[in-house]
Amino acid sequence: MDFVVGDLVTRVSHQHDIVFRICSIDDNTAILHGEDLRLEADAPLNDLEKVTERDKKTYRENEKEQVDYSFRLFRQDYQLMKEKRIYDVSEGYQQESYFQLPARVLHLDGDRHYLKKCIELYKRIGLQVHGSYILETDMPAEIGGLIKRIQPDVVVITGHDAYSKKRGDKNDLKAYRHSKYFVEAVREARRVESNLDQLVIFAGACQSHFQSIIRAGANFASSPSRINIHALDPVYITAKLAYTSFMDKVTVSDVLRNTLTGEKGLGGIETRGFLRTGMPYLGEE
Known part of the structure; x- marks a missing residue:
């Protein structure tokens, strides 16, 4: 064949x-x-x-159903957060005359195909993102300059990874395809901004060495149980942070609720949200 x-x-x-x-x-x-x-x-x-073409069709239908389900959960969550914001900013009066400033997002992806999928979901969710296709091995060298230029609130560092028993045990970074580069990229990002609430970082991919990435300075990472994670999971984590008020903290369970993978594949530390709401909304000048 x-x-x-x-x-x-x-x-x-x-x-x-x-x-x-x-x-x-x-x-x-x-x-x-x-x-x-x-x-x-x-x-x-x-x-x-x-x-086969028949299996492709079935696979894509099942995948779309799974993604749409997660998106519906996010929309329900978003609606609850929106109602709370309106109440808080208007002191209990139900009015829509307000504006909001969500987070700025920088998304580095080692897969061009996945980056396109993620950007489509960011747009669907209503977030602006600067997406960069960068090979995992090049991320440590590139990330510092991008952060200084884009000045994001949230950085996503992702692509592909895998653990191999042949290369070593699960505590050995050398046994992972790209975990080492994710760790180095996080460290470089923290050299630019060390405050965990001023710059929130998600890093990792399938089976990545979660502990090393968190110790390097990431707020959220994969993969605690060394399982595979879905391509779109970093977007849902980012969206939860972006639409949570800067006055509120986001717990790990809050962040993982709408992901496709859950706590075995994703984890992190409690972190403040980024959304700032104001009023009145005067429209475009």
Whole structure:
């Protein structure tokens, strides 16, 4: 069977558990990126099987249903937060004459395909984002300059990762594809802004070394149980922070409520929100 970059495939040896995209082929080995999970893997071509058109359709329908469900949960949560903001800013009077200043977001992604998906969701949620496609290995060198230029409130540092038993035990950073670079990128970001509430950082991908990323200075990270995380989870974490008042703290359970992965794949520390609300709203000048 002939394979080309971009084909959707599964691995026979793993009982076709995850749908991957082929990102590159070298001799008889393919580098694979999860289609909706932030996982990187490699596999011999003879272990791969193409996803049929019928299975593609079923897979995409199921994925859309899952994403739409999470989005509905977020919208319900957002509506409750909105009602509380209106009440607080108007001292109990129900009026819509107010304006709000949500967080500025910088999103670094090691996958161009995922970055596009995330930006679409940011727009759907109503957040402005500066998205940058940067290979995980280049993130530590690039992030400081981007933070100084964009001056974000929230930074997302993500892409692909994976843990390999062959490379070492779970406490060894060398056993992970990209955790080392996520850690270094977080440290570089903290050299620019050390305050955990002035600059909130999410970092990590599938199976990433959660403890090292948090110790480096991230507010939220993956993956406590070394499981795979969904491509869109960083967006839902960012949205919760962006639409929570700067007067309120966001607990970890609050942040994870609308994610697709949950507490086994994501964790962090309690952090203040960023939204500032004011009134009256005078319209565009």
